Amino acid sequence: MRFSIRTKPSPAAERRMQERTTEDLQREYDLITRERAGGHNALSAINAQNDIARELERRGH
Numbered sequence: 359m360r361f362s363i364r365t366k367p368s369p370a371a372e373r374r375m376q377e378r379t380t381e382d383l384q385r386e387y388d389l390i391t392r393e394r395a396g397g398h399n400a401l402s403a404i405n406a407q408n409d410i411a412r413e414l415e416r417r418g419h
Contacts, residue, residue: 366412375413383410384419 366372375383390407 371409372413375409380414380417380419383414386410387414 387407387410390403390410393403394407
């Protein structure tokens with residue numbers, strides 16, 4: 359079995375990210391961080407957080 363590390367979000371996720379404000383993305387990132395600190399470490403949440411981090415980085419935040 360081959361695993362690959364995603365370096366960018368799916369096209370659909372990328373479009374959704376670009377439609378949202380930086381503040382909205384930062385709030386969602388912070389929410390996921392709090393959930394993960396509480397022990398909720400679903401792979402989908404980790405992937406979403408990584409997608410958000412990449413978009414925020416792209417925006418220079």
